[in-house]
Amino acid sequence: MIRVELAKLFRRPRTYVIAGLLCALPFTVAVFLATTRIPPPPGQGGAFLSAVLSNGTLYPAAAMALVLPVFLPVSVAVLAGDSVAGEASTGTLRYLLIRPVGRSRLLVAKLVSLVTFVLFAIMTVLITSYVTGLVLFGVGTSAAGVTLPPDVTSLSGVTISPAGLVLRLLGTVAYIVISMLGVAAIALFLSTVTDSALGAAMGALAVLVTSQVLVTLDAAAAIRPYLPTRYWLAWVDFFREPVLWRDIERGAGIQLVYLVVLLGAAWANFLTKDIAN
Amino acid sequence: MITTRDLTKRFGRTVAVDGVDLHVREGDRYGLLGPNGSGKTTLVRMLLGLVFATRGEIEVLGQPVPKRVREVLPSIGAMVEGPGAYPNLSGRTNLALFDAAGPGGSRRDRRKRVDEALERVGLAGIDRRPVRAYSLGMRQRLGLAGALLRTPRLLILDEPTNGLDPRGIREIRDLLAELNGEGATVFLSSHLLAEVDALCTRVGVMDRGRLVVQDELDDLRTPTGRVTVGTPTPERALALLDGRVENHQGQFLTVRHDDPGTLNAELVAAGVTVTALAVERRTLEQVVLDATTTSADRVEAGR
Incomplete structure (x- = not known):
């Protein structure tokens, strides 16, 4: 079933359209930055955006900071919201279940397919933005070429080795996947509740937007640590020297709790649901 | 093949299926008739474990449903309320994915199985067009092909000739009779009397959730x-x-x-x-009209 889900994912043009859109945003930003050379003032604009002007190899990290807050969660919410409700509305859900595909298995396959999509999207963004960074901003002080990326300066002003950069990027990818799994779990749960793919996606986005607003609201400080989006940008701490693990660990922990609770709810709901459409 | 006892399903306050004792024997061509909204589709969905009964028991191919429905489903070919397919993929790809999704059947024979099923329903020549471009009748045939993929012992078909033209209806009827001749039990629901009259040997009539008639067609035509x-x-x-x-x-x-x-x-x-x-x-129409009260989609003025 997992193979079938992956085949469906990669046979749908929308997968590539979304990935293309995700890549287009950092590219557009890069073009503007490279032509004007006006860096955002420190503390404003996306993370790493000032740093990339002097070193293009950091651009993948900057690209992550650009797509993560809105674009990536929106696309994950749309796909996850569609995963069960979309099958229900095309009428294929009932045919899968009488094939028979176990209901739990179907959910697991959907989740695997979502993780694959997130990884695929992030990888395309990382690769395109790396190339974009190299081409538009160069490799900074050392001109050794693409084959041997020079050391990059971390945000704290210390240099880290290329291998270290790759490790930190991998950590970033893992952290973002976990964060997006939280989003996917919300939308997947809603997708088992309603037969409207759009409704499920909207519901998940409503949760995220509410959470984003509450994160910035001091009056809501008491619940802030438990909001799903609170630690989304904690992956930036991978680029500090030494790595600041506190928020990363808390963020991953929160997402895991959301994941377990919501997937449990989705599973319990889906297993006992009447497929009546 | 199918036995239900006191099968009942409530959706909130409405009773969709009410104390149905269905009995389909091996080799039957069973036609379930009834007006729209009489509970036929809900009954079919319960037989397949898609909808869970409020009360009562179901036994299909000797196994309790929904408890062990996964053991019997591989021997059942079914179509429930219209065909379902991924609109962006071709009919062939749809069937291949559908085939791959479930257990059994080796990968090597998949192509062959798909081709045979398409051949049987008269879609042998379909090209790579996506299902989106299919006519309603073609989709219906594709749905039937999906039901026939694994040479089922029991066919459960909900409105199988929906959207087909007279020639198509005839073809499907002949196909079902042929499959029945090869040993498959056919259970179909329909609101088309002529369809059941021409194909079935046994008839059940549903009215407002209850099974009001269940008998051999010849015995009903008194x-x-x-x-x-x-x-x-x-x-x-x-x-x-x-x-x-x-x-x-x-x-x-x-x-x-x-x-x-x-x-x-x-x-x-x-x-x-x-x-x-x-x-x-008595014509089948007379039997059905005598047994049923009013059309469920008729809305009388309130008093």
Whole structure:
């Protein structure tokens, strides 16, 4: 079933359209930055955006900071919201279940397919933005070429080795996947509740937007640590020297709790649901 | 093959299926009739473990459903309320994915299975067009092909000829009869009397959630106590059978009489030439109309 889900994912043009859109945003930003050379003032604009002007190899990290807050969660919410409700509305859900595909298995396959999509999207963004960074901003002080990326300066002003950069990027990818799994779990749960793919996606986005607003609201400080989006940008701490693990660990922990609770709810709901459409 | 006892399903306050004792035997061609909204589809969904019963028991192919439905589903080919397919993929790809999704069947034979199923439903020549571009009839055939992928012992089909033209309906009917001849039990639901009349040997009629009739089709077509008589001299027959003729159209008379044999003798003795003589039987339509109350999609003015 997992193979079938992956085949469906990669046979749908929308997968590539979304990935293309995700890549287009950092590219557009890069073009503007490279032509004007006006860096955002420190503390404003996306993370790493000032740093990339002097070193293009950091651009993948900057690209992550650009797509993560809105674009990536929106696309994950749309796909996850569609995963069960979309099958229900095309009428294929009932045919899968009488094939028979176990209901739990179907959910697991959907989740695997979502993780694959997130990884695929992030990888395309990382690769395109790396190339974009190299081409538009160069490799900074050392001109050794693409084959041997020079050391990059971390945000704290210390240099880290290329291998270290790759490790930190991998950590970033893992952290973002976990964060997006939280989003996917919300939308997947809603997708088992309603037969409207759009409704499920909207519901998940409503949760995220509410959470984003509450994160910035001091009056809501008491619940802030438990909001799903609170630690989304904690992956930036991978680029500090030494790595600041506190928020990363808390963020991953929160997402895991959301994941377990919501997937449990989705599973319990889906297993006992009447497929009546 | 299918046995239910006191099967009941409530959706909130409405009772969709109410105490149904369904009995489908091996080799049957069972037609489930009933007006729209009488609970046919809900009943079919419960048999397949898609909808869970509020009360009652289901046994399909000797196994309790939904408890062990996954053991019996591989031997069942089903179509539930219209076909379902991924609109952006071709019919062939749809079937291949559907085939791959479930257990059993090796990858090597997949192509062959898909081709055979398409051949059987008359879609052997479909190209790479996506299902989005298919006509309703083609989708219906594709849905049937999906049901036939694994040569099922039991076919459960909900409105199988929906959207097909008369020729298509005939083809599907022949296909189902052929499959039945090869040993498959066919259970289909329909609101089309003619379809059930032409194909089925056993009939169930549902009305507002209840199974009000379940019998052999031949037993349901009981004589109405009338005989149709054809004669070139209807005036003479009219004079003879005075008062017993209920209808007179051209050379045909409908006569209230229990025994066509004695009626014939009576007519011949009186010198009336008889060219045709037939016992009038209840039509399936009459059976259904007698058993059901009102169409569920009819909305009367409130009082």
